[in-house]
Amino acid sequence: MDVGRHPKINLLAYSEVEDISGYIGNFKVKVRKKARYVDEVECTSCDDCVDVCPVVVPKEHQLGLASRKAIYIPFPQAVPASYIIDEENCLGFNPIACGKCAEKCDKNCIDYDAKDEIVEFDVGSIIVASGLDVYDPTEFDEYGYTRFENVLTSMELEILTGPGGVTKGKLIRPTDRKVPKSIGFIQCVGSRCESRGTAYCSNICCMNTIKDTLLLREYYHDIDCKVFYMDIRAFGKGFEDFYRRSKALGVEYIRGIPGDIREDPKTKNLILSVENTTGNGIEEYELDMVVLSVGMVPRKDSNSINKLLTLQTTSDGLLMEVHPKLTPIDAPTAGVFFAGCCEAPKDIKDSVTQASGAAARAASILSKDKVKIPALTATVDDDLCKSCGICVKVCPYSAITIDMKAKEPAKIIEAACKGCGTCASECKFDAISMKHYNDAQIIAQIDAILEENPEEKVLVFACNWCSYPGADLVGISRMQYPTSSRIIRIMCTGRLDEKFILHALKLGAPIVLMSGCHPADCHYINASLKAQLRIEKLWNKLERKGIRPERVQFEWISASEVGKFVKTMEELEEFRKSVTKKEIEETKKILSKSKK
Amino acid sequence: MATESDFKCLRCGHWFKTNYEKNKPEERTCPKCGSNSVRPMPEKKK
Structure with missing residues (x-):
């Protein structure tokens, strides 16, 4: 009720969000205010209309244990405290059949001809509290x-x-x-x-x-x-x-x-x-x-809001946060936050705690004129882009837009892009490049590592958030992993383009390992799973070319799994010894002949 | 829809069966060696 009276809160009851566009700080929201058929300003909730209404139906708010009329207030604390006509059950839409409430209302609040109203808002941040x-x-x-x-x-x-x-x-x-x-x-x-x-x-x-x-x-x-x-x-x-x-x-x-x-x-x-x-x-x-x-x-009707905000759900249907430990309130779409049970079942105390957190997070955006974004965002080369739309499909943050019909090149919403690099890896036309960790920099590192005695090295692509710190922690913990390991840091395994792996094999790398966060801990929502899918396709491709798929390995290693990192590198070092010079030379020949 | 499929561990060579849905990757682990380098084997490879 306090919310309804607050001068700075615009409460839209009996309304549905129809469309949301834009991005953090600049969302446009279109809302359908459903027709109540009762003037909510003039109505004094005198009950006269209820007394004469002949229609009796089960009351939803009391799970059918009580009944209501076709003109009703959904529950005693409803805001605004005025009546609604249940269009489905009311007879008054056929004036011959009824119209008793309109006859009875002295203030002429009943309007059977009322229409739904579309209202639009510009908002900087959105909190999803759709419940379960x-x-x-x-x-x-x-x-x-x-x-x-x-x-x-x-x-x-x-x-x-x-x-x-x-x-x-x-x-x-x-x-x-x-x-x-x-x-x-x-x-x-x-x-x-x-x-x-x-x-x-x-x-x-x-x-x-x-x-x-x-x-x-x-x-x-x-x-x-x-x-x-x-x-x-x-x-x-x-x-x-x-x-x-x-x-x-x-x-x-x-x-x-x-x-x-x-x-x-x-x-x-x-x-x-x-x-x-x-x-x-x-x-x-x-x-x-x-x-x-x-x-x-999960609510049966939650899909519509999930689609509008490009929110993802777990296999249970609960809304997925960016990171369960580090950003438990943030939705993958920048500027969108969760409050309450839509993210996971919780009691009143936890819901209030999360709602307070969400309000504070939203306020932190609204209080500034500008939003800080990482300097690692993607860029599109308009000349190379064929408007195929793959980048739009794979982006975990819905940070790419495209008009495929007009064959317009893809556009990156920099405010929403987090720089995982999945789009750059998936683009078949090399039309997307990253600011930092770009193709040339990664290729240069591969070249440098494999310049001398490549057959003695195990090349590792490790993600910035889990596997790279994991390798670091091995040293801090005074543990050791084989000296043949050579690590290249990338922001996410999602950034790992197959061309990097093929380039390494072409230069004589016996083993290539891709290592990143466990999918549930991925700092870029599901980018690591996209990378796994890519590696599975690459295995098939290598086999078709006559190259052993075993030479490309992947492992999910978190920042604390030092033991797993050491074990993996020791196993791969043993495996490296089994890859003969002859096999490496054959691979180089095969890949030199291939176009891509 | 997920169906039971053959998988091969590319680390230890162990073959095993588990649920698989095309284009729906998930974290998989070899039950023998614990590696994540687990390859879904195409039908013809069975």
Whole structure:
């Protein structure tokens, strides 16, 4: 509500973002303000229209446990606190059929002819806070969520026990409207499951159940609460105390997830079979009610915003940050930040912490006239560019634009480019070059290293962020790796063009190693995986040419994996000895004949 | 869609099977030597 009143915050409720263009500091956002069909300024929320509306539909905010009219306020704290007409269910769009709310409204606030409005904004920064959805446990048929009325989800329990809920906070059993004497909570429904729901832990469910059991035990002293769990994850300040308090109040924690739920047709009680893994074998419990502690899943409609901002998701569908440790709030698209569950499930405290961080990050951009960018950005040679669009597809930051129809050359958005070099490596026409770590500099280093006795060297391309510091740490740790190793630093393995490797082999390198960050730690989102794909193609190409693919190796080595670096270099040194001079000479001949 | 495919470790020569989806690279490790130089083998090489 404070946000709605704030003079510097423009809150657009009941609206959808239609388009976003531009880049950090200069975004243009197009928003569709949906027609409410009620004048939100004039409406005083007097309720007269609601009284005469004949249409009754389930109320979404209360998960269908209550009903609303076709003209309604979505929830009591909605901002603005004025009515909306549900276009889908309202009869008033056919004036012959209805129109009662318009007749009743003294202030003439109802306007069936209202149209959606498109508004545009210039913004410097964007915070994505699109959240997650609650998991629908219908597919867990063994729990009978769709068959037994007394099986609820944790969200439905929240609606039932909340002061603004249908029962005004009184817990009742759906089948007989009586206060239940016993209630069971089943944890991890739709979480930590590979086959159904999500593989990740939804983070909040354990503490939410503990909170529910505490509330129930405090309000209904004789209610019997049982929690069926795999393991209780009560990490965080004060959480373990909370858990202990719940147990001290008599809540029983049973380590085991029920296999199924049956219903006694007469009493409507629920019978749970569960293997108690703390040693009591298979047990059966008869309970009045069961609450499925459901997890959180990515929103079904999140794809549209992800596409507009070119955001990437993990295999679980959660939004991916630039780096999980170093920049956990930043989206890959410069100037875009995350707040709340869209990035990962989190509780209120963590959401507020992240939102504060995101607001501070956004403010740091808005407070300046100019944005600092790395001096390593890509540049396009307009004469060489064929407008094929490959660079646009591979750029992890969506920092390249192109008009393929008009055959315009690609354009680099320097403010968004981070300088990974993936575009330069993928460009088949050599139309993209990098400022620093450019082709000529890298080729010159290869030439210098392989100028004398190339057959005695193992050439390593190491990324700036992980493998190169890893090699450095070997020395700092007073460890050793074979002296045959020669390291060339590149910003990212994404920068490694196959032409560098082929050039090295052509000059007589027996072994070439590409080494970079583990893909999950890649400092350029997924550039290292793009490099892996390129190497896999190169292996096939080498084999076709009659060159052993084994001579090109790759390894993911983080900055702390000194042992792995040493082991890899020792293995490659042994392997180098197996590459004969004859083989090297043949490779040189093959590659000298090839065009590319 | 990911299907089970043959892979060859280019460090130790070990062959093994794991899930593979074309043009969807992921971090793979040889179960024998731990190297990441793991090559998806084309169908005809089986």
